[in-house]
Amino acid sequence: MIRTGWLSERARRAVERPSAIREIMSLVADYKRHPEKYPRRLIYMAGGWPQDPPPEFLREALVEVAEREFASTAGYPPTRGDPEFVDALAAYEREVFGRTVESEEILSGLGSTALTGALFLALLDEGSELILASPAYLNYERQVSVEVGRVRIRRWPILREGRFDPDLEELKEMVTENTRAILISTPGNPDGQVFSDEQLRAVSDLAEDRGVWLLIDVAYRAFHYDGSPRYLSRERRDHEVWICSLSKELRIPGWRVGYVYADPGLIRALETIEQARTLAPCRPIQRAIARMVESVDPGELRRYLLEYTPRKYGKVASYTAELLGSVEGLRILEPAGGFYVFFSIEELGVGSKEFSDGLLRGYQVAVVPGRDFGAEGWIRASFAPLVEEVELIEEGVERMREYVSSLLQRG
Numbered sequence: 589m590i591r592t593g594w595l596s597e598r599a600r601r602a603v604e605r606p607s608a609i610r611e612i613m614s615l616v617a618d619y620k621r622h623p624e625k626y627p628r629r630l631i632y633m634a635g636g637w638p639q640d641p642p643p644e645f646l647r648e649a650l651v652e653v654a655e656r657e658f659a660s661t662a663g664y665p666p667t668r669g670d671p672e673f674v675d676a677l678a679a680y681e682r683e684v685f686g687r688t689v690e691s692e693e694i695l696s697g698l699g700s701t702a703l704t705g706a707l708f709l710a711l712l713d714e715g716s717e718l719i720l721a722s723p724a725y726l727n728y729e730r731q732v733s734v735e736v737g738r739v740r741i742r743r744w745p746i747l748r749e750g751r752f753d754p755d756l757e758e759l760k761e762m763v764t765e766n767t768r769a770i771l772i773s774t775p776g777n778p779d780g781q782v783f784s785d786e787q788l789r790a791v792s793d794l795a796e797d798r799g800v801w802l803l804i805d806v807a808y809r810a811f812h813y814d815g816s817p818r819y820l821s822r823e824r825r826d827h828e829v830w831i832c833s834l835s836k837e838l839r840i841p842g843w844r845v846g847y848v849y850a851d852p853g854l855i856r857a858l859e860t861i862e863q864a865r866t867l868a869p870c871r872p873i874q875r876a877i878a879r880m881v882e883s884v885d886p887g888e889l890r891r892y893l894l895e896y897t898p899r900k901y902g903k904v905a906s907y908t909a910e911l912l913g914s915v916e917g918l919r920i921l922e923p924a925g926g927f928y929v930f931f932s933i934e935e936l937g938v939g940s941k942e943f944s945d946g947l948l949r950g951y952q953v954a955v956v957p958g959r960d961f962g963a964e965g966w967i968r969a970s971f972a973p974l975v976e977e978v979e980l981i982e983e984g985v986e987r988m989r990e991y992v993s994s995l996l997q998r999g
């Protein structure tokens with residue numbers, strides 16, 4: 589028997605605070621295997637994965653690769669990705685978003701999560717500071733802790749009095765000599781809020797002025813419900829790092845593929861880090877995406893990503909927000925993008941962990957406590973895993989209504 593004391597300090601920190609979302613996913617796996625153990629159907633509104641399948645043109649590309657290029661996908665690819673794949677990603681940026689990106693500014697990897705980890709290793713040292721627009725995707729803090737160690741995380745609050753209201757003056761005050769980077773996600777996870785062109789320009793000006801990197805995670809860039817901001821099409825500024833996931837927009841979270849668009853010098857540093865960490869991204873997946881970009885009409889790709897996708901998800905986003913907004917005792921933040929409705933439970937007199945545990949145990953509805961995103965008093969409900977089964981969202985909200993009413997009665 590190995591004692592836990594034999595684990596590294598970082599591993600012990602990871603064990604002490606596992607990812608709330610990943611833990612809830614284990615429960616879903618258990619529910620799928622043993623539904624008889626549960627009193628009624630589990631309604632899963634916790635994870636950030638899309639329910640609908642990848643587009644048909646991607647399936648066709650993958651089949652073609654399997655049939656015609658099977659043997660040549662088996663070898664080790666270069667760490668940055670095969671040159672034809674990196675070129676295809678530059679073409680994807682140009683054709684879909686209208687952005688001019690040079691191949692030397694791109695590094696692909698095993699999902700944006702692996703690349704964000706590499707960025708933390710490239711930019712942070714123990715004792716340095718990272719500013720997170722907060723609430724923030726819960727994995728960032730865990731990744732910093734596991735990958736780099738004791739970095740000072742400073743949280744820049746972007747919600748004020750229950751609405752999205754990032755204060756630039758406050759951010760200015762937070763930047764110190766030790767600050768290496770500011771990280772934002774837009775549309776935001778967990779809050780579903782979107783930085784406007786003016787807001788992003790102001791943050792970027794400030795970062796440039798103070799000599800810090802600005803990391804912009806656009807995992808949900810195809811899920812803008814009030815039109816896409818112009819910054820997705822403009823060229824990168826020198827200190828900006830764009831973290832791009834293909835998981836959500838192409839509905840392939842299990843394929844583990846994403847890329848970073850950044851300064852070529854930083855790309856080179858990330859490449860050498862990835863040589864040691866992951867070796868290279870998966871080649872059959874690279875090939876399928878490259879074939880997709882080559883074969884599909886750019887207009888069709890653009891329509892899929894920038895019209896069909898936001899229309900489909902936007903409809904469910906506003907319906908879920910409307911349903912949750914009708915529950916007495918909850919105060920919701922209207923989502924402008926992304927997969928989530930974030931709502932305040934402050935009136936209920938319970939903590940977010942207690943709320944989500946009680947909801948899961950008593951009503952079999954899974955959501956994520958705001959505490960894990962740095963927002964106690966809030967809850968994140970994801971509609972993406974049920975985007976094609978809206979009746980289950982309705983049922984989930986009805987169960988929540990019962991639960992909330994019991995909490996209000998308890999006083």
Ligand SMILES: Cc1ncc(COP(=O)(O)O)c(C=O)c1O
Nearest residue numbers: 636699700701777807833835846
């Ligand atoms: C903001 C944000 N970034 C990154 C990821 C993970 O992306 P990937 O699948 O590319 O690792 C997620 C997943 O939920 C996310 O919400």
